[in-house]
Amino acid sequence: MSTVPASREARTLAMVLGAVVCCTPAGAPAESNGLSDLAELSLEDLLRVEVVSVSKKEEAYFDTAAATYVLTSEDIARSGATSLPEALRAVPGLQVARVSSSDWAIAARGFNGVWSNKLLVMVDGRTVFSPLFSQVFWDAQELPLDQIERIEVVRGPGGAMWGANAVNGVINVITKPAQGKSTIQAFRVADQDLTVAAQLTQQVPLEDGGIRGYLRYADRTNDALTNGEDHRIWDEVRGGFRIDYGHESRDEFLLTGAVQKDQFAQHEFAFLTLPSTDATLSTSQAKGAHVLGRYTRNGDRGVTTVQAYYDRSERYQQAIDYVNDTYDLEIRSYRDLGEHSTLNVGAGARLVSDVFTPTAVVEAVSPERSTVLWNVYAQGERRGLDGRLRLVLGAKIEESSTSGLHVSPTARLAHRVSERQLVWAAASRAVTTPSRTMRDFTARLSGSMSNGTQFQYSMLPNDGDLVEKVTAYELGYRIALTRRIEADLAVYRNDYTGVLGTQLTGPPTISFGPDGALVEVAAQWQIGSAATTMGTELALEASGLGPFSLVRSGYSYFHLSLDSAPSGWSPLSVAGSTPSHQVFASSTLGVRQGLLLDSTVRWVSPLDSVIPLTLDEFATGAHASLDAYFTLDAAVRWSPLTNFSVALGGRNLVGPDSPEFQDVLLGNSPHEVGRVLYTQVRWGI
Numbered sequence: 119m120s121t122v123p124a125s126r127e128a129r130t131l132a133m134v135l136g137a138v139v140c141c142t143p144a145g146a147p148a149e150s151n152g153l154s155d156l157a158e159l160s161l162e163d164l165l166r167v168e169v170v171s172v173s174k175k176e177e178a179y180f181d182t183a184a185a186t187y188v189l190t191s192e193d194i195a196r197s198g199a200t201s202l203p204e205a206l207r208a209v210p211g212l213q214v215a216r217v218s219s220s221d222w223a224i225a226a227r228g229f230n231g232v233w234s235n236k237l238l239v240m241v242d243g244r245t246v247f248s249p250l251f252s253q254v255f256w257d258a259q260e261l262p263l264d265q266i267e268r269i270e271v272v273r274g275p276g277g278a279m280w281g282a283n284a285v286n287g288v289i290n291v292i293t294k295p296a297q298g299k300s301t302i303q304a305f306r307v308a309d310q311d312l313t314v315a316a317q318l319t320q321q322v323p324l325e326d327g328g329i330r331g332y333l334r335y336a337d338r339t340n341d342a343l344t345n346g347e348d349h350r351i352w353d354e355v356r357g358g359f360r361i362d363y364g365h366e367s368r369d370e371f372l373l374t375g376a377v378q379k380d381q382f383a384q385h386e387f388a389f390l391t392l393p394s395t396d397a398t399l400s401t402s403q404a405k406g407a408h409v410l411g412r413y414t415r416n417g418d419r420g421v422t423t424v425q426a427y428y429d430r431s432e433r434y435q436q437a438i439d440y441v442n443d444t445y446d447l448e449i450r451s452y453r454d455l456g457e458h459s460t461l462n463v464g465a466g467a468r469l470v471s472d473v474f475t476p477t478a479v480v481e482a483v484s485p486e487r488s489t490v491l492w493n494v495y496a497q498g499e500r501r502g503l504d505g506r507l508r509l510v511l512g513a514k515i516e517e518s519s520t521s522g523l524h525v526s527p528t529a530r531l532a533h534r535v536s537e538r539q540l541v542w543a544a545a546s547r548a549v550t551t552p553s554r555t556m557r558d559f560t561a562r563l564s565g566s567m568s569n570g571t572q573f574q575y576s577m578l579p580n581d582g583d584l585v586e587k588v589t590a591y592e593l594g595y596r597i598a599l600t601r602r603i604e605a606d607l608a609v610y611r612n613d614y615t616g617v618l619g620t621q622l623t624g625p626p627t628i629s630f631g632p633d634g635a636l637v638e639v640a641a642q643w644q645i646g647s648a649a650t651t652m653g654t655e656l657a658l659e660a661s662g663l664g665p666f667s668l669v670r671s672g673y674s675y676f677h678l679s680l681d682s683a684p685s686g687w688s689p690l691s692v693a694g695s696t697p698s699h700q701v702f703a704s705s706t707l708g709v710r711q712g713l714l715l716d717s718t719v720r721w722v723s724p725l726d727s728v729i730p731l732t733l734d735e736f737a738t739g740a741h742a743s744l745d746a747y748f749t750l751d752a753a754v755r756w757s758p759l760t761n762f763s764v765a766l767g768g769r770n771l772v773g774p775d776s777p778e779f780q781d782v783l784l785g786n787s788p789h790e791v792g793r794v795l796y797t798q799v800r801w802g803i
Contacts, residue, residue, distance in 0.1 A: 171270040171290040173497060173510070174279050175421070175452045175462055183510060183530035183542040185211065185273040185594055185608035185655060191294070193670075194263050196706055196716040198753045198767045198796060200315065200336075202259050202291065205266075207720065208704060210672030211273045211608075211655040212287070213696055215779035218789045219338045220257035220352045220382060223779045226273045226287030227612065228651045228678050229691035232781045235550050235618070236285035236586075238276065242293055242374060243448075244410050244427045247283055249470050249489065250442055252553035257380055258406050258431065260354050262317055262332055264303065264800070267294040273655065274610060275590045277526030277548030278512045281493055285548045285588055286612070293374070296321065296328035296362045299761060299802040327363035327371075352382040368416045375409035402435035420453035437479035437561070442472040462497045462512070472554065483558045483579060490519045497528075506534040521551040521585060538598040545591050550618070552584035556643040567733045572633065576640040578623065584643055587615045606657040616645040622686035626737075637737070646687040647680045667714070671703040695779075697746075699723040712758055716767070718751040728780050747776045753796075761802030768795045 168176040172184045179188055187209050199205040203222040207214045213230045215223045225234040235252035238245065241261065247254055269291050276284035303317040315336040322329040338352040358376030381403050410427035429444040450464030471488040474480075497512025513527035528546040535541055561577040594608040621644035629636050653676040660669045676696050680689065704718040727741040735742065753767025775792035 167268075169270045170292075171272050171276070171288055172279070173462060173499075173512075174450060174464070175460075180540060180596060180598075181508075181532065181534070183508065183532035183544055183594075185592065185606075185610070187211075187271045187273070187606075187657060189269040189271070191264070191266055191268065194266060194269070195755070196668075196704070196714075196753075197718065198716070198751060198765065198769065198798075199263060200796070201256070202261055202263070203256050205263060205269065206271070206289070208670065208672070208702060208718070209271045210657045210700075210702075211653070211674045212271065213700065213722075216789070216791050217779050217781055220380070221781075222256045223695075223781065224254070224256070225691075225696065226271075227610065227653060228286065228676055228696045229617070229689075230696045230779070231691045233690060235283060235553070235690075237287045237289065238280055238284035239289045239291075240280075241291045242372075242410060243290075243412070243425055244408060244429065244446070248431070248442070248553075249444070250440060250472055250474075250554050251438075252283070252550070252555065255404065255431075255433070257352070257354070257382075258378065258404055260334070260336060260356055260378065260380075261291065261293070262319065262334055262356075262358075264301065264317075265293050265319070265330070265332070265360075267292050273608065274544070274592050275526070275528065275546035275548035275588065278497065278514050278528035278546060279495065281514055281516050281526065282518075282521075282524065282549055282551040285550055285586070293360065295365070296330035296360045297323065298328075302801045302803060303799065324363060326366050327361070329359070329361050331357070331359045333357045352380065354378065354380045370412075370414040370416070372412040372414075373410070375407070377407040378405070380404040403433070404435065405432040406430065420451060422449075422451045424449050437477055439475040439477050440472055442470070444471075445469045458501045460499045462499075463495065465492075465494045467492045474554075474559075479563065480559050480561045482554075483560075487554060487558065489554075492517055503533075508532045518551060520554075520557065524549045524551075524585065540594075540596045542594045542596075543592065545589070547587070547589050549588075550586040552618075552643070556584055556618075557581050565733050567637075567737065571635045571637060573733050573737065574636065574638045576638070577620065578640060578642040580643045584618060584645060586618055586645065589613045602662050603658070603660045606659075608655045610651075610653055610655075612651045614649040614651075617647060617649050617680075617689050617691075619644060619646045619683075619687050619689040621646065621684065639737075641686075644687060646689065647683045649678060649680045649689075651676065651678045653677060665708050666705050667708055668706045669704070672701070674700045695725060695728050697723040697725060709754075712756060714755045716751075716753045716755065719749065721748045722746060722778070725779070742780070744777055744780070747778070748773050763800045765798040765800075766796075768793065770794065 167179050167188055169179050169182060169186060169188060170176055172182045172186060179186055189205060189208065193208065194205045197205055197208060203214055203224060206212055206224065211226055213225050215230065217223055217232060221232060223230050223232050223234060224237065226237055229236055233251065233253045238247055239254045240246065246259055269289065272288045274287065276288040280288055298321055300321045301319045315334070317332060317334040319330065319332040334356045336354045356376060356378035360374040362372055364370040381401065408427060408429040410425070412423065412425040415422045426447045431442045433440055446466065446468045448464060448466035450462070452460065452462045454460050468491040469488065473486050474482045475485070476482065493514055493516040495512065495514035497510060500509045501507065510530040513525055515523070515525050517523045526548050528544065530542065530544040532540060532542040556579060558579050560579060563575045565573050567573055590610060590612045592608060592610045596604070596606045598604045620641040623640045623642055626637055626639045653674065655674045657672045661667065663669060676698055678696065700722050702718065702720040704716070707715040709715050724746045725744040728744055729742065749769070750771045751767065751769045752771060753765055755763060755765045757763040770791060770793045775790040777789060778791055
């Protein structure tokens with residue numbers, strides 16, 4: 119819990135912000151010294167920003183036949199985010215909920231949870247989706263945020279281009295080329311998080327490229343539970359590099375890599391049982407390393423790319439102990455076939471090898487396993503009506519040595535009604551593939567009920583058909599209302615033939631021993647009820663509105679309906695774990711020369727059905743709920759010199775400390791997200 123009263127925090131921040139504003143010389147309302155280059159662009163310039171995540175080729179954001187959203191490097195800087203998940207809070211249609219200091223539940227268009235298996239996440243084309251657990255370990259994605267050029271978010275199926283698990287969305291993080299100034303950064307978050315981060319970045323220019331290297335350290339030392347205790351301590355060290363060559367030639371080369379080590383402390387795992395106040399903390403570790411190489415040949419009528427990467431991850435954390443190695447190769451080619459047609463084709467192969475060491479909670483049928491995957495895809499585009507009408511047809515064929523053969527097709531149609539209006543529609547099919555956890559692992563979760571009865575819940579593997587299939591229908595409309603204001607609307611319907619869940623293998627059993635009664639329940643992974651999700655996503659953006667250099671807002675609506683469930687079956691993601699409504703608005707105000715005031719407000723509606731708080735409730739099939747919450751973030755950024763800037767701000771400045779999510783794997787007490795103050799200093803050397 120925060121150690122400083124809320125009112126005192128707010129007064130302190132207001133006093134400091136006011137002092138900075140008053141002591142800065144008056145001048146032009148927009149910031150200078152390079153701190154806000156994108157904020158000075160017109161909206162028409164921003165609409166021409168190119169994206170690659172929809173069709174694996176560069177195309178203007180405004181022309182994409184998909185629900186696309188782009189976070190620029192300036193958007194990330196304005197947000198005051200200290201991690202990648204925090205930066206994603208400003209994307210309409212994404213639910214971003216903090217679970218602990220290093221755990222997040224992030225999903226698009228429903229089915230949220232720590233085990234969110236329908237959202238594919240990539241960094242520079244390298245997937246960071248864990249095949250072992252069908253989730254993203256967000257604590258392993260502690261990227262230097264100032265090195266991110268943009269984050270492209272495509273909501274809706276992307277299986278025709280990116281393959282399995284790109285069911286409800288794709289997040290593609292694209293880092294900046296190795297060019298620019300060397301920097302030193304320091305970040306300090308006060309009170310609840312007590313986060314300290316330091317980063318050194320060194321840039322070396324080349325004749326036709328550059329080299330960048332960085333070192334980063336972060337310490338997140340506090341995490342409040344609703345019972346007032348601290349739960350998790352987390353330290354992270356990371357180093358990486360990027361080499362670019364050939365920007366001015368037909369041949370481009372990229373080589374990038376990183377190593378990292380996370381160390382964190384947790385209470386010993388107890389299933390839905392609150393740890394005692396004198397419980398000791400155990401030390402866990404997560405290590406990782408990767409290297410990616412890419413060669414691009416730019417021709418007169420097309421582009422050919424060859425990419426390969428190696429990724430190694432290790433995690434030693436109470437219930438899990440594993441080493442995972444991934445080898446990936448992809449070749450793709452984009453060709454202009456004439457005035458009206460283009461063709462995009464590619465093929466790839468992947469080898470995933472892992473070794474799992476049994477723990478007191480989890481054991482594997484086979485300690486070692488290797489999975490081979492291959493894929494081919496093709497996508498063609500035909501233009502008509504002087505280029506104003508575009509038809510896109512494509513499909514990806516994948517085969518896995520564990521999940522079989524799957525086809526993910528798509529059909530997309532976009533019509534440029536006028537220079538400032540675009541209407542698009544799409545129908546797509548996508549699949550999720552089961553993780554090794556579901557096929558090979560047996561987990562035995564133990565805890566205590568309020569009356570002292572011991573409870574053991576066993577999750578059994580299933581090597582049968584655990585593939586989820588979705589058919590999605592989307593309709594979108596974009597309009598540039600003026601040169602300064604743009605609106606983006608998307609509506610969708612997703613039909614799932616069956617969603618993943620757990621099926622009880624029989625009635626509970628009760629036995630008695632020296633330690634009292636023991637209730638045992640066993641369940642197995644199983645595809646169950648069909649489901650339908652529907653929703654609406656709206657984004658508004660304006661630039662250059664008087665003193666406001668940029669204003670962004672968004673709203674999303676979500677509805678899920680499940681067919682009648684088989685007796686004893688429960689979905690993996692509880693039906694009410696995604697809010698029905700989310701609203702956000704952010705603005706950047708030019709106060710004085712070199713001084714910007716950033717602010718963001720968010721409102722998230724209640725979560726009607728999440729994992730219960732106690733074993734007593736879990737045993738009866740009950741669910742808990744979380745209240746709606748409202749947050750206000752604000753910060754001033756001051757750039758008195760060309761290469762020097764300071765930011766001072768606060769997050770969650772209004773409302774009580776409150777949990778945003780709770781998950782069965784992390785105990786029965788939600789982690790509260792409270793008010794924090796932070797400072798950031800950046801110096802270009």
